[in-house]
Amino acid sequence: MIMNAFVLLLCEAPFCCQFVEFANTVAERVDRLRSWQKALFYCGMAIVPIIMSLSLTTLLGNAIAFATGVLYGLSALGKKGDAISYARIQQQRQQADEEKLAETLEGEL
Helix, strand or coil, X not given: CHHHXXXXXXXXXXXXXCCCCCHHHHHHHHHCCCHHHHHHHHHHHHHHHHHHCCCHHHHHHCHHHHHHHHHHHHHHHCCCCCXXXXXXXXXXXXXXXXXXXXXXXXXXX
């Protein structure tokens, strides 16, 4: 768990490890990863100690790393559409359906 905390600190806040020579190199490599890759890495990193020893302290100790992975996973899913855009799309679809219906009715007459 201590190693997991150090890796998380090294990847997410390299300024805290300014006296470690390879901290910036590791942080740059991690920044190049996609969000879903970071999510898998952090969640996997948090699950390993829990599998080794299931207890309340391991669950609480790895909650931060797992939560970080979940947040990266959510960011990989993308931004949710806003209500205005959704309403505009629905209105356009409704108008297109009404035009098709009108053309169909005119064709029958």
